[in-house]
Amino acid sequence: MDAWHVTLLSMFVLLAVSLAAMTWLVLREQRIRERAGLREWTAGLALQTLAWPLFAVPTSVLGGTVQAIACALLVAGYAAMLRALLRSLPSTPARTSWSWALVYLPALVLLLALLVPDQGPEKRIAMFWTAALLTVLLSVRAPLRRGGRRPWPERALVVLFVGAALVCLYRLAEQGWNPQSGPTFGAGITPGQQMALAYFLVAPVFATFAFLLLQLERQQRWLEGLAAEDALTGIHNRRAFFELAQRRLARTRDDGLAALLMIDVDGFKAVNDAHGHAAGDGVLASVAARLRAAMREGEVVGRFGGDEFCMLLTGGGIGDAAERADRLRAQVAAYPPVVDGVATAVTLSIGIAHVREGREPDLDALLAMADRRLYLAKRAGRNRVIDRDVEVALPAPA
């Protein structure tokens, strides 16, 4: 081992350790809760830290077994980092399928292939770069397969992966036309070796930045989701409903078709009184789930507070707003939420405000109108839908 080798191996070890420390510090400092891929990322850096010093063991020791293990660990380390990066992409579902483990296959095959005795160093080097290339190609297929416009982190990763694939390809080609028996420093280092060294020293730093940014972005989305969500029912809370409904209304200005539903649960207090607060919570969650199920693309539903909900219906199907509201009401009346195995007596009262064509949609005015009609529905005896200002006859006393 000459001084160059020692310097280089130490540099790679130092790089992996400092990147791991940086990841840990940032994630700890930011109290990141959504740690998609963190375990694999750490494992990747650990495998590299383990692999680089093993290259210092001479090939003559144990018939090159140590070198074979080092090569496989290194490729597996890169595979783990690539997988972690892909898992932290916003477009990746939380649960990833087993086919992702394919990324580790080249490292395993490489290990078995390198353990075959009596192979020349040129052949081993070619096998290493082939395994590295396959690892990158198997990883990049996931973001490439997805069509449509990709978000920026995904595009940056594709560039990073394609760069790695090109470096591997170039080294393989170079190895084919001018077989080398490992890096000889000074004047002897080939352009492909220079490129590979530079790329694999710089790319992990970029990859770490990308990984950390993706984690922070995930955390940000998680916090935004928390702030916008009603903790009990999982639908939008009052503030988020207002914000979203304002935006949707601004977009419906062209066709002017929208309707706001103000929905209140009838007889809810009785559930709380008879079965307790937890049972009441269950009823609210059940009503929210039904409202969500009735929603169409682009519509908004939220909990206004207590047992009151809001829905903004938009788009072409709006002509049937009253019909849809009545279907909801009828469904809850026919199949009310169940508590302790017994059907409750809750129903829905609904007030509707329509945005008429040509009129400027104003959310506050719509809310006031829907609320007034909800009050009319309550006064008229509950379990009904009212979508115009009408004189209501008070129900006959029971």
Ligand SMILES: Nc1nc2c(ncn2[C@@H]2O[C@H](COP(=O)(O)OP(=O)(O)OP(=O)(O)O)[C@@H](O)[C@H]2O)c(=O)[nH]1
């Ligand atoms: N379990 C539970 N109860 C709640 C929650 N928020 C408000 N409440 C209760 O919901 C009840 C709402 O009262 P009302 O609107 O008078 O109930 P109601 O029996 O449906 O009466 P009407 O609306 O006039 O038909 C109150 O008793 C509140 O304490 C909640 O998050 N969970």
